[in-house]
């Protein structure tokens with residue numbers, strides 16, 4: 022299988038300039054290293070009708086090209102079920118009946134890292150599980166043998182983070198992100214993962230899960246987010262932050278693309294123009310404050 026990078030948007034709404042900036046960087050990382058670039062729609066949760074088509078149109082408008090068709094996570098349930106079944110057969114999962122509130126209120130285990138699942142359901146007897154199953158459906162958790170793992174990141178270097186008994190399948194039957202992303206990247210031959218650095222803390226969990234599934238851990242590059250003037254993650258309420266809003270304000274897509282390229286020290290587009298000078302080590306490590314863009318009438 023050839024090596025590949027990818028962009029994996031969630032079709033919950035329109036892409037904003039922060040998402041588009043990450044997509045450009047993921048494309049540059051992949052294309053500058055001769056990789057394929059794949060597009061995967063992460064629609065297990067929060068999909069909004071029409072959002073996928075809008076997002077793909079916006080990505081194409083800024084010059085992002087991808088190989089092959091669109092892969093959608095909702096089409097891949099059997100693959101996820103197979104992975105969870107394999108882990109279960111190896112004794113590496115257990116059923117969890119906790120509500121969110123019960124997890125918050127449970128005393129944390131001694132030496133357990135902050136935010137880790139307290140292990141309430143880890144050692145239930147079969148009889149105890151039978152009683153609980155009659156009350157509410159179970160989530161499936163990983164029976165982790167470690168409490169932390171270390172990953173290598175192109176921008177962050179060596180990064181160590183929590184690995185707890187994280188959820189693989191939620192109690193509503195939906196596959197959890199951490200499982201789906203690992204299974205999909207492996208099945209698609211993706212060996213380079215470039216995404217927003219808000220996902221860095223969950224990366225050690227994914228790398229550990231990959232090792233249990235005998236999947237090679239990809240190269241990671243977690244790129245800084247785009248934030249508003251208050252330092253909060255950019256959102257729709259921050260004004261004109263989507264291509265549609267910016268176009269309505271009189272700003273052509275090429276100008277938006279060039280502003281995003283300039284924010285990472287790259288020359289004006291088309292994006293292919295940046296390939297020859299793209300240097301991952303030179304990328305900023307800090308979030309970029311969206312300066313806003315004024316139209317010709319402003």
Ligand SMILES: [Zn+2]
Pocket residue numbers: 116117118119140141142143
């Ligand atoms: Zn539990």
